[in-house]
Amino acid sequence: MTSKPPLHVVVLMGGWANEREVSLMSGAGVADALEMNGHRVTSIDMGRDVAQRLAEAKPDVVFNALHGVPGEDGSVQGMLDLMGIAYTHSGLATSVIAIDKQLTKQALVPNGIPMPGGRIVRSEELFERDPLPRPYVLKPVNEGSSVGVAIITDDSNVGNPIARDAAGPWQQFGELLAEPFIKGRELTAAVIDSANGPRALGVTELIIDQGFYDYEHKYTEGRTQHVCPAQIPPEITALCEEYALKAHVVLGCHGTSRTDFRWDDEAGEAGLFVLETNTQPGMTPLSLVPEQARHAGIGYAELVELIVMEAIRVHKFDGGAHGSDQA
Incomplete structure (x- = not known):
């Protein structure tokens, strides 16, 4: 499965954001998959000396397994652009917009993607x-x-x-x-880039034990049931995939993204709203993108490889920077 010759991949994870522990789990899984694929892996728990450690490591590509700020908001992306290092997932402009929920609305709503007001x-x-x-x-x-x-x-x-x-x-x-507040059901749809362009992987419904799909429900085993593929009308599945794919393209995402929805099933298609698009979805055992990929016939190691190969392609295409963001 690996490219030839094998790559030296730095897996950047951890950091100091609220999602540190999730990032460490994502990074560990990614590192194991990359080694299984035959690559040389260096794992870095990001600290304030991250630029120095990256310069010393001299990777072919960075797998950005960070979640939250500063790994998902454009800060790390800008640093890697300046250093001329290829990296996975979305670039600076896309990251700045997608992590800001208000900027995301300003980008997506004019393109026909419904989102809540506020x-x-x-x-x-x-x-x-x-x-x-x-x-x-x-x-x-x-x-x-x-x-x-x-x-x-x-x-x-x-x-x-x-x-x-x-x-x-x-x-x-x-x-x-x-x-x-939009009453109804929690849905999510992932998009993956490949040599043939981006495609939606499917739709998952998230059924929680109580409350709503918050941080604890996302990362605590047993708190949320994943129904994949979602048992919803075909037209709602198609609309979720259409909106997720359009959000991926409009925002200029790379590698993979995941778009979350609320659906008021009493209102039909008019009750479907995008909540946000996540440019660096989790890669933990409970994460949704690996689960959807598996149902689409893409194993975890292959998923990781596809994300890395997209990073290499974007880096070569843009002449050394993640400069092809569409946002």
């Missing part, structure tokens, strides 16, 4: 009045894996208006995105 609010405002009629959702503007998401309902134990000392993301973030 607005940015200062956390201080929440202690005076609700920004939207309840129920509504509050989420950080630029965090992944549903970190810091809160659903505010009439029954929420946070007060009305929200009490200043109530536990929630308003204590951690100065600004939050407020969106109307």
Whole structure:
């Protein structure tokens, strides 16, 4: 399966973001797969000396297994561009836009991709009045894996208006995105790049034990049931795949991406909304992209290889930088 000759791949993982532990799990799985494919692997738990360590390692390509800031927001991508090192997943411009939920809306909605309305609010405002009629959702503007998401309902134990000392993301973030709550079902669709271009891998429904699909449900075994492929009408499957593929292309994603949805099944096609597009989906044993790839006939090691080969292709095409972002 490996390219010839084998590559020296640095797997960049860990770091200091909220998603550090997930990144370490993703990186370990990727490193094992790369070694199985015959490549030479150096794993780096990212610290502030990351540029020096990369310069010393002299890799052919970096597999970016970081999640969250600064590995997913364009910071690491810009550094690698300046160093002239090939790397997996999306480039600087795409990463800056896709991690920012408001910028993502500005890119996708004009291209016919439905997303919830809403607005940015200062956390201080929440202690005076609700920004939207309840129920509504509050989420950080630029965090992944549903970190810091809160659903505010009439029954929420946070007060009305929200009490200043109530536990929630308003204590951690100065600004939050407020969106109307969309009732219904959690769906997700992955896209993978290959020599023949990007293609959607399928749709998974996420059925949780209680609450909503937050960080704990994503990465705690037994908290979420994955139904893959999702048992939904064919037209909804097709629409999810269409929106996921369009988001991948419009944002300029590379390697792989995963687009998350809420679907109000009482409203049919009009009830389907994109929540976000993740440019660096998890690669852990519980992660959705490897699961969807497996159902599409692509094993984990092959998936990793496809992502690496796309990184090499993009680097050669762009003359040493991830410069082909479409965003």
